[in-house]
Amino acid sequence: MPAVQETIDRVRKIDVDQYKYGFQTEIEMDKAPKGLSEDIIRFISAKKDEPDWMLEWRLGAYRRWLTLEEPTWARVHYPKIDFQDIYYYAAPKSAPGPKSLSEVDPELLKVYEKLGIPLKEQEILAGVQKPAVTDEEAEIGDNVYKSGRVAVDAVFDSVSVVTTFKEELAKAGVIFCSISEAIREHPELVKKYLGSVVPTSDNFYATLNSAVFTDGSFVFVPKGVRCPMELSTYFRINEKNTGQFERTLIIAEEGAYVSYLEGCTAPQRDENQLHAAVVELVALDDAEIKYSTVQNWYPGDAEGKGGIYNFVTKRGDCRGDRSKISWTQVETGSAITWKYPSCILRGDDSSGEFYSIAVSNGYQQVDSGTKMIHLGKNTSSRIISKGIAAGFSQNTYRGQVSAHRKATNARNFTNCDSLLIGDQCGAHTVPYMEAKNATAKFEHEATTSKISEDQKFYVMQRGIPEEEAIALIVNGFVKDVIQQLPMEFAVEAQKLIGISLEGSVG
Amino acid sequence: MNMHAQPQRTLAETGLIDAFGERLSLLPGDGAVMVKRDDAIEAIKHGLPTRRVESWHYTDLRRLLTSVPAFEAGAVAKALAPVLEGSAVLPVLNGVSQAKLPEVEGVTVQRLSEKLTDGSAAPGLDPYGDDDAIGALNTAFVADGYFVDIADGTQLERPIELQNLQAGGQSHVRLLARIGAGAKAIIVERQTGVGDEALVSSVIQLVVGDGAEVTWLIVQEQPDTATHLAQFKAHIGKDAKLTLFVMNAGGKLVRQEVVVRTTGEGADFKLRGINLLAGDTHTDTTMVLDHAVPHTTSTEVIRNVVTGKARGVFQGRINVHQYAQKTNAKMACNTLLLSDDGEFSTKPELEIFADDVVCGHGATVTEIDHDHLFYLMARGIDEKSARGLLVKAFVAEVIEELDDEALVEALEERLDGWFSTHG
Numbered sequence: 001m002p003a004v005q006e007t008i009d010r011v012r013k014i015d016v017d018q019y020k021y022g023f024q025t026e027i028e029m030d031k032a033p034k035g036l037s038e039d040i041i042r043f044i045s046a047k048k049d050e051p052d053w054m055l056e057w058r059l060g061a062y063r064r065w066l067t068l069e070e071p072t073w074a075r076v077h078y079p080k081i082d083f084q085d086i087y088y089y090a091a092p093k094s095a096p097g098p099k100s101l102s103e104v105d106p107e108l109l110k111v112y113e114k115l116g117i118p119l120k121e122q123e124i125l126a127g128v129q130k131p132a133v134t135d136e137e138a139e140i141g142d143n144v145y146k147s148g149r150v151a152v153d154a155v156f157d158s159v160s161v162v163t164t165f166k167e168e169l170a171k172a173g174v175i176f177c178s179i180s181e182a183i184r185e186h187p188e189l190v191k192k193y194l195g196s197v198v199p200t201s202d203n204f205y206a207t208l209n210s211a212v213f214t215d216g217s218f219v220f221v222p223k224g225v226r227c228p229m230e231l232s233t234y235f236r237i238n239e240k241n242t243g244q245f246e247r248t249l250i251i252a253e254e255g256a257y258v259s260y261l262e263g264c265t266a267p268q269r270d271e272n273q274l275h276a277a278v279v280e281l282v283a284l285d286d287a288e289i290k291y292s293t294v295q296n297w298y299p300g301d302a303e304g305k306g307g308i309y310n311f312v313t314k315r316g317d318c319r320g321d322r323s324k325i326s327w328t329q330v331e332t333g334s335a336i337t338w339k340y341p342s343c344i345l346r347g348d349d350s351s352g353e354f355y356s357i358a359v360s361n362g363y364q365q366v367d368s369g370t371k372m373i374h375l376g377k378n379t380s381s382r383i384i385s386k387g388i389a390a391g392f393s394q395n396t397y398r399g400q401v402s403a404h405r406k407a408t409n410a411r412n413f414t415n416c417d418s419l420l421i422g423d424q425c426g427a428h429t430v431p432y433m434e435a436k437n438a439t440a441k442f443e444h445e446a447t448t449s450k451i452s453e454d455q456k457f458y459v460m461q462r463g464i465p466e467e468e469a470i471a472l473i474v475n476g477f478v479k480d481v482i483q484q485l486p487m488e489f490a491v492e493a494q495k496l497i498g499i500s501l502e503g504s505v506g
Numbered sequence: 507m508n509m510h511a512q513p514q515r516t517l518a519e520t521g522l523i524d525a526f527g528e529r530l531s532l533l534p535g536d537g538a539v540m541v542k543r544d545d546a547i548e549a550i551k552h553g554l555p556t557r558r559v560e561s562w563h564y565t566d567l568r569r570l571l572t573s574v575p576a577f578e579a580g581a582v583a584k585a586l587a588p589v590l591e592g593s594a595v596l597p598v599l600n601g602v603s604q605a606k607l608p609e610v611e612g613v614t615v616q617r618l619s620e621k622l623t624d625g626s627a628a629p630g631l632d633p634y635g636d637d638d639a640i641g642a643l644n645t646a647f648v649a650d651g652y653f654v655d656i657a658d659g660t661q662l663e664r665p666i667e668l669q670n671l672q673a674g675g676q677s678h679v680r681l682l683a684r685i686g687a688g689a690k691a692i693i694v695e696r697q698t699g700v701g702d703e704a705l706v707s708s709v710i711q712l713v714v715g716d717g718a719e720v721t722w723l724i725v726q727e728q729p730d731t732a733t734h735l736a737q738f739k740a741h742i743g744k745d746a747k748l749t750l751f752v753m754n755a756g757g758k759l760v761r762q763e764v765v766v767r768t769t770g771e772g773a774d775f776k777l778r779g780i781n782l783l784a785g786d787t788h789t790d791t792t793m794v795l796d797h798a799v800p801h802t803t804s805t806e807v808i809r810n811v812v813t814g815k816a817r818g819v820f821q822g823r824i825n826v827h828q829y830a831q832k833t834n835a836k837m838a839c840n841t842l843l844l845s846d847d848g849e850f851s852t853k854p855e856l857e858i859f860a861d862d863v864v865c866g867h868g869a870t871v872t873e874i875d876h877d878h879l880f881y882l883m884a885r886g887i888d889e890k891s892a893r894g895l896l897v898k899a900f901v902a903e904v905i906e907e908l909d910d911e912a913l914v915e916a917l918e919e920r921l922d923g924w925f926s927t928h929g
Contacts, residue, residue, distance in 0.1 A: 073560060405846065420861035423828065429856040432563075435841070435871040436849040447866040448858045 032089035038062060041211055044089050048180045048214070051187060061200035061210035068204045074367040075396045075428060076336045078272070078309065086243040086274055088212045165229065172228050174258075175220040179247050182218035189220055193251055197280035197317040197344070205276040205338075206313040209245045213278065216246035221256035221287075230486055232261040243274040250280070252287035254320065259290040259486055272300075272335060276311045285320030285347065290328070292485055293341075297333040304363025304392070307335025314341035315371075318350035318379075326353040327370065328484045335364060340398065342371035345379035345407075352381040355484040360393035360425070369399035369430075374410035374440070385416035386478050389425040400432040403440035410437060414444040419477055421450070515553075521574035522550055525676070526646055529577065533649055536625035542632065546645040554639060561637045564819040564851045565790040570759050571733060575703040578675030585669055589694050589725055589916050593667040596652055601677030603650045612660030612689075618651035618680055627653070630682060630711050634765060640735045644707040647678035658686035658715065665692040670708055672732070674701035680709045687715040687743070692913070697726040697734060698756070704732040712740040714748050716770055721749045721910070725920065728757035730785055737763040742802075744770025751908065752779040753917065754789050755924045764793040768802035768830075777806040778908070780901045780921075783816035783848070784928045790819035797826045797833040804834075809901045810841040812848040813928060823855040824865060831860050837867040842874060842900055898925060 032043050041062055045055040070081070169176050175186060183190050200210040217233045233248070252258050275297065281289050291314075300307030310333075316325035327341040343352025354370035372381035381401065389395035395418065403410035418427035429446045451473050459469035482490055515523070526547045535543065554571060555562035578600070585597040594608040596615060603617040621627035631648075633641035656662065670679050685691055697708060706728070714720050728734045734757040742748050754760055766775055775795065783789050795804055810818050818841070826833045841850045854867040874896050882892035898921065905917045 418856075418858070420858065420863075423831070423861045425861070426857070426859045428858065429867070430853065431855075431869070432851070432853050433869055433871060434849065434851040435843055436846075438843045438846050438848070438873045440843065440871060441873075442869070442871040444854070444869040445866070446854070446856060446868075447864075448856055449864050450861045452864070 032087060034087055035084040036062075036086070036088055036212065040088055044212060044214060047089065048183070050180075050183055053187075053191065054183055057195070057200070058211050061207050062212075064201050065204070065207040065211055068207055070204050074338050074398070075394060075430075076338060076365040076367050078336055078365075081274060081309065083208075088243060088245070089214055169228070173222045173225050174227050175218065176231055177218055179213070179216040179218045179249060182220075182249070186218075186220070189251065190218070190249070193280070193282055194247075194249055195280075197282060197315050198278050198313050203313060205311040206278050209247060209276050209278045209313070212243075213245045213247035216248045216277070217250075218248075219250040219258060219260060221252045221258045223253040224255045225253075226256070227258040230259050230261055232263070234263045243276065245275075246277045248277070248279040249282075250289055250291070251282045252284065252289050252323075254284045255286045256284075257288045260292070261486060262291070262293045263296070272307055272309050274309050274311070275334075277313070279312070279314040279341075281316035281325055283316065283318050283320060283323035283325050283350075286322045287320060288324040288326075289316060290326045290486075291316070291341070293327075293329040293331075295329065295331045295333055295337070298335075299333045299362055299364050300335040301362070304335070307364070308333065309336045310334035310339060311336075312339040314339065315344065316342065316352065317344045318347050318352060318376075320350070321347040321376070322349045323347050324351045324353075326355075326484070328355040328481065329357070329368075330481070330485070331356065331358040331366060331368060334366075337364075337366040337368050339368045340370055342373070343381060344373045344375065345381065345410075346375045347379075348376040349378045350376055351379065353484075354381075354383045354385070354399075355481040356385045357388070357478050357481045358386070358395055358397075359388045359390075360395045361391040362393060363391070364393040366394070367396040367398055369397045369416075371400040372402070372412060374401075374403040374407040374412070377406070377408045379407060379409075380411040381413075383412070383414040383416070384480050385414075386481055387416070387418040387427055388421065388474075388478070389418065389427045390421040392424045394426045394428070396428040396430060397446075398430045400434070401442055401444070402432075402434035403437045403442070405436050407437050408439050410435075410440040410442075412440075412442045412444075414442075414446075416446045417477065418446075418448040419450065419474070420448065516568055516571075518571040518574050519550065519554055519568070522643070522646075523547065525574065525577065526550075529647065533647070534619045534622040536623065536628070538625045538628040539622050539631065542628060543646050546631075546633070546642040549633070549636075549642040550639075550646065555637060559637050561635075561792065561821070562639070563853070564821070565761055565788065567639060567761075570788060573703075574705050575675050578673070581673040581675050581701065583671040583673040583699065586671065586696070586698070588665075588667040588669075589696060589723070589920070590665045590667065590692070590912060593665040593694060595667045595669055596654070597669040597671060598651060598677075598679050599671055600673055600675070601649055601679055603652055610662070610664070610666065612657045612662070613666070614655040614657070616653040616655075618653055618682065619649060621653055621682075622648070627680075627682065634739065638737075640707060640737045640761065640763060641709065643735060644678050644680060644709045644737070647676070647707065648680045648709070649678065651680040652682070654681065654683040656683075656685045656689045656691055658688055660686060660689040660691070662689070662691040665694055667694040667696060669696045669698075670706070671696075672699035672701070672704050672706055674699075674704050674731075676705045678707045681711070683710070683712045685712070685714050685718045685720050688717045689715065690719045692721045692723075692910070694723045694725060695738075697724065697728060697736065699728055699732055701729070702731055704728070706732060706734050706736075708734075708736040710736075710738045710740075712738070712748075714740060714742045714746045716743040717745045718743065719747045721908070721913070722751070723913070723917075724750070724752045724762065726752070726754045726756060726760065726762065727920075728760070730756065730758050730787060732757050733759040735761050737765065739765040741767050741769045742773040742775055745772035746770065747774045747776075749776040749778070749908070751917075752777070752791065753782075753920065754780070754791065755782040755920070757787060757789065759788050761790040761792065764791070764795075766793070767796040767798055768804070769798060771799050771801045773799070773802045775802075775804040777804075777808070778904045779806075779808040780904055781808070781810040781818055781820075782901070782921075782924050782928070783811065783818045784813045786815040788817045788819075790821070792819070792821040794823050795825065795835070797824065797830040797835060799827075800829060800831045800833070802830065802833055804836070806837040806839075807904055807907075808839040809904050810839070810850060811897055811901060812841065812843045812850050813845050815845070815847045817848065818850040819852070820850075821853045821855070822867070823857060824867075826856075826858045826860050826863050826865060828859040831862040833860060833863040833865065835863070835865045839867075839869045840900075841871045842897060843871055844873065844897070894925065
């Protein structure tokens, strides 16, 4: 079928052959020696000027990590990772916490320009008179105006390089900074919340992260504040053989609201690179956190060589009554994705959502899903997962929904659909449902298919050519999730999933 | 089996290993069989599966099997009247087959102890995976059972009922059955018993020949003193149909595994199950279905009623192999959780390696619909009766699907029996 072939080609284009972020940047790096030991952790902690309690916290995690075994239950296969063959700390040399963009290494700025990150917005909005040097720059400036305001924290290898809009956010009472800065400036908040959602002993990768995390973002939205703009972080792995271990902590106090976006890219390399992040969200009474990810780490080449190993622990704690946490993810990159953004619905009447699109192609392996743990009364959760597998990839949805004894009236709806493109790939669904309360109401449905002949016939019968029909149907297939993304990211996500998926055919 | 090195053996593990040493001289089998028994007990020595073994995630056998009873040499079990009137009954009483059996035209029956002694049963004794604890347990200890062969083209006029009856202690039984090409049969597998603590393992190995049509009913009504570990394995040939009906309505610790593979194009598999769970019990139904060839179909419908402190589990995995294009598979698992002390866990898995397939599953856990209850109560039916009606209708729906009046009636009778004691 030529139309299907075309879809395959398009998906292949975006994911494998035309990985547009596959450039690398020559920047002077400041690296710790390879390998992991207590000394390395002391080194990282000292580099970051951390207080003693933080160092102890890290060492505690490290000692715990030594006792843990690498998990093997996920449907992903890869050669054993040598954790002593990784740089745990790599920072651009010229970035000792720049106060303005002018202090940033110009090479780095070029990276962000290539990425299309609107870092320039700070200058533009601050009225900096600086004529655009290139057309490209001018265009970036324009786009910033058009796309609305987004505050950005950029994390390069292990270090947060720049955070924009800081002052304006501070006026509203919102703290948005790198986690290292938060440890120094707001130790009471960090102490109170860090590790309270994902404890240091949680799992192999989270424990590793707790020991060696080098940076990440910190967001604190105080009581009653609606964060005036979207917050965003861009993560990029650049240096060879480095692991990226970032840590994100977001706290929304009573009645607060924040929407947070995260984007990830990495250069093309033959070796696999390790990424093990931890994200913790805390929502108090009536608070709402919306967390969106567009993950486009380098997936490896067409033969499956290279690519990022993405082992991420993301968890949100609906600690307060009537709180809400919503995860949206568009996963197109990484050689291996191992990621289960979860919600602990602790507060009464709290709710959790998970919307996901996972596109896998080439030799990518995706094992992703969510956990919804219902603990409070009248809690509800919704899971919408769309997996598209092509090439030789394996795409697994793995999710857990559980209602504990006291979770009266827990409610869940889960829908996970998979679309297979080609006969060499695999799509798998592994949902776990556990109910311990008679008033719990759980519904789960899953389907796996290729595009049905009936659907295609229905559309074509109305005079729409086959290719367009397929584009329409695939478009419809992921739409539920795309709609959940903030505008700025929806555009990028659509681009990533493929030009055809949002109706560019015809 | 769980290959984690266990630091210390549990009482049950020690009990099984010791029992094997004591029983060894009494177990039938030639060299090949005995080698398989040794391998099997080796697997048990590595430890019973824990929740860390994915397929045993919800049934931590190592923790749940707290002790094993001794073999009761003097225990006497008596054959029962069959579930379906007029059935030819093949009883296994406390793990021992009978010499005198009813004659049915086209059906050859052989005692399994003979096939173990001459070694012809050896090839089937291998476990089907490294997590196959039931297979290993049975292979180590199986002493008897039957081999049933239904000749090609036989249209069985009366059903066959295999009765596996225990009266306490341990019994380990295996049944091999071959349904010839084009044959048609109804087979009832009855699992029940009386008396004190019991450990029963039962393995069924069924081959459904090309074009054959088999309805197989498992009626499990063990007393709540029994641990019942059962496995049903089947291969379904070209254009053959297998309908498997499983009714679990008893036992203290129950695991019923269903391991089915379609081996010929046009094969069709239907699984219908009802789990009626009460008391402080644990019941696990685990299905692994392999669609291994193109153009095969399957549907599974499981209905569960959970009362008291009962814990229920349904795991269903559908594997669609890469060449099994045009597979059509659907699975549904619906649970009525009627007690806050009860729990139900379900894991319906799809593993799909072919693209031209239609596969889906649905699962729900809920209590009785309040609208339905209101509808009945508004018509003057008291709440208790209304609830009873709705619960019964919920499971009866699955039974009524069976295309045979006698079968439906017999099963509904058993359903009534359960509701009258637990309703």
